[in-house]
Amino acid sequence: MNYEEWYKIEKLAKSWTLEAAQLLKDSFQNSLSITYKSHISDLVTNMDKNIEKFFIEKIQKTFPHHKVLGEEGYGDEIYDNAGIIWIIDPIDGTTNFIHQQSNFAISVGIYEDGIGKIGIIYDVAADDFYFAKVGEGAFLNNSKLNTLEKVTLTEAVVGINATWVGPNKRVNHENVQNIVKQSRGTRSYGSAAIELAFVAAGKIDAYMTMRLSPWDFAAGLILLNEVGGVVTKTNGEPISILEQNSILAAKPGLHEEMLEHLSK
């Protein structure tokens, strides 16, 4: 595809994301009278579906040959990387949406033949719009993000959820405990998309988790690639875009150091 075509995709992906966020905020305003969390929970389920459908409708109409992979399952059946695939999470961090009405994001990653082309993570409540386009860099609200510099674990703030620090089926928790102990500190925000965006923006130095779906990481990976972040599975293997993966995203140097801990 040529530059003009990608520019059109970029412009529309951005404006659809902002439109989707507005739908979300409007529906949320309406529901502020509902203070019961169970009702907000239903609202979220509906909004998840509606926003995914909103994207699919726009994409099918404008780019009939593109495919869509979404959390809610209204997209296409996708068997391989071929062509252009939009990978969408309408609301990443739904528990936060319900409990906090902040720290949730819309995540849109656009891939061509398996290569990340455009990534958008919109932290709606903070109004922080993260955007990356392959070869052109990553941005937070029009400020270009710096290339990530090497750090060591002892000077790093690591995004990791407490789940992985206790006994669990997916990782040797003693290795994780060693990472926690040696780091400067840990954080956990409850939205993988936001946590990957935070690594790209240098707000945290690494993020690791044992299980993410394509819509959780599709956009984050493109942001990270543009700023020199290193991303693999927690065993060092490359990530498959269309499957569930463990994720270790970190600054250079730190990635290697954490990988070493995790391989013990």
Place this chain on the structure above:
Amino acid sequence: MNYEEWYKIEKLAKSWTLEAAQLLKDSFQNSLSITYKSHISDLVTNMDKNIEKFFIEKIQKTFPHHKVLGEEGYGDEIYDNAGIIWIIDPIDGTTNFIHQQSNFAISVGIYEDGIGKIGIIYDVAADDFYFAKVGEGAFLNNSKLNTLEKVTLTEAVVGINATWVGPNKRVNHENVQNIVKQSRGTRSYGSAAIELAFVAAGKIDAYMTMRLSPWDFAAGLILLNEVGGVVTKTNGEPISILEQNSILAAKPGLHEEMLEHLSK
């Protein structure tokens, strides 16, 4: 002291906090040219000291009989609860200030004879101003906060740092792991003041940590008292305002349930 006197204290505490935040933001703007974290680190150390001195100067001039307890140690030597004591953390969450330039707060708690009277937690980057006055309720940016309702652990989002989930000297980490496993999820933001404010505002359901200093929790306790939050040490004992304490702050019901886990 009479109502008018406390109204004066309230007004000044609020405006000094906003002035202090402005000093912080100004100094931070100046330093944005400095992108090296070690330099930001020096800046934070200086700002911590300057803001504490700023408060002390204002308080000593306006209320010469009040005492001040601050993290940086420029305040008074305080041996008992008698009289009016301002307990101040100029920047709570300094690592976040350095790494993220967000998720840090100014915390001001004002006590009279050991009773919490006025609590302020200002999340500067989010521009979220939490305020409580004994008997008059707690507020977030002029919205009155609701009384906290009972929840169970299985429906709760718990603020807890990964440090306490692995082996450590202060708590049986297996009890903590059980809490983590049974909860709906955990979060960690790296600022105790903000985490206590989040519990008061219902954004998370509980917060626990094994070691906090008076300036970290002084304001948060007053907020929590106004919304029916339950706060004790993690062994259920009452908190001493002038000492380091462990803290378990939670919604009713949940507090009891977590205490039970921690006592095993």
